[in-house]
Amino acid sequence: SEFLEDIALATDLDKDTGDDDRVSLMTIHLSKGLEFPYLYIVGMEEDLFPSGMAMNTREDLEEERRLFYVALTRAEHQAYLTYTLSRYRWGKLVDAEPSRFITEIDDQYVEYTTPPDDYRYKPLMDNDLWDEPDKSKLRQDKPKNGTPPSVSQPNEEQIRKLRKMRPVSRTTSSSNAPAGFEGKLQAGMIVEHARFGRGTVVNLEGIGGEKKAEINFNVGGLKKLLLRFAKLDVVE
CATH class of the missing domain: 3.40.50.300 (P-loop containing nucleotide triphosphate hydrolases)
Structure with a gap:
């Protein structure tokens, strides 16, 4: 006991x-x-x-x-x-x-x-x-309930200054992404993610809205992301 x-x-x-x-x-x-x-x-x-x-x-x-x-x-x-x-x-x-x-x-x-x-x-x-x-x-007010206001996204000129490089073609994988994005993404492509940074597409699996990409990111290592939510930018 x-x-x-x-x-x-x-x-x-x-x-x-x-x-x-x-x-x-x-x-x-x-x-x-x-x-x-x-x-x-x-x-x-x-x-x-x-x-x-x-x-x-x-x-x-x-x-x-x-x-x-x-x-x-x-x-x-x-x-x-x-x-x-x-x-x-x-x-x-x-x-x-x-x-x-x-x-x-x-x-x-x-x-x-x-x-x-x-x-x-x-x-x-x-x-x-x-x-x-x-x-x-400091803010002395009590936090308010409700959906926080959306944050404005940087424009292309600001992005170019931050990256200190030529503008890259942007194809976003989201609910508003151009049709056929998932089909254009291929293994070996260099992509960029808002959180994990740049990475290389290692493998693709699934079809349609359930298509996933296995990506080896410089920060975070190997991740498997659902393309319709991943919000990836194609760099190369």
């Missing part, structure tokens, strides 16, 4: 002496009964926390809210709640919406440090984590 108790309940946290400088990474369920001086709860977005699977009934949503309470009360001094403006999910970059749990917290207990829209693609903190943040980049 002692052996079963040890393997079922004991974790590395039970051996924590408190002397080491380190970060403990865990699920919310695993954090029950524990406390930490500084706490980070990440992914505070609708469909993540609360989970999209918990939207069917009021009971499921209340269970998610209780779980958030458990997470938040693990902090002894300060808790950081973070969310993204967009997230790469299921092979597609989607806009994210701040969790309703953030907006339910009374303003007197929260300091909002989300930068304004002009800084959405810059680091949230330019200096060391424990330094004072740049006050000019």
Whole structure:
């Protein structure tokens, strides 16, 4: 019985002496009964926390809210709640919406440090984590629910300046892509992806809207992407 108790309940946290400088990474369920001086709860977005699977009934949503309470009360001094403006999910970059749990917290207990829209693609903190943040980049308003505004895309001239090279022919694989793009893509072609950068097409499989490309990217290595969502630019 002692052996079963040890393997079922004991974790590395039970051996924590408190002397080491380190970060403990865990699920919310695993954090029950524990406390930490500084706490980070990440992914505070609708469909993540609360989970999209918990939207069917009021009971499921209340269970998610209780779980958030458990997470938040693990902090002894300060808790950081973070969310993204967009997230790469299921092979597609989607806009994210701040969790309703953030907006339910009374303003007197929260300091909002989300930068304004002009800084959405810059680091949230330019200096060391424990330094004072740049006050000019802080937004004091509570995040608003709803679909975030779309970000304007750079024009061709801006792209040429960034790449410092001649303009390349652009063929985008998306729902608005020119018909026949999937048929023109061949193994050996050089393509560019917004997230993974440049890569070489290694293999193609499937037909029609289910056609996939296996691409070896310079950043990220070998990836298999569904062409109708991949948004690839053909370079060569």
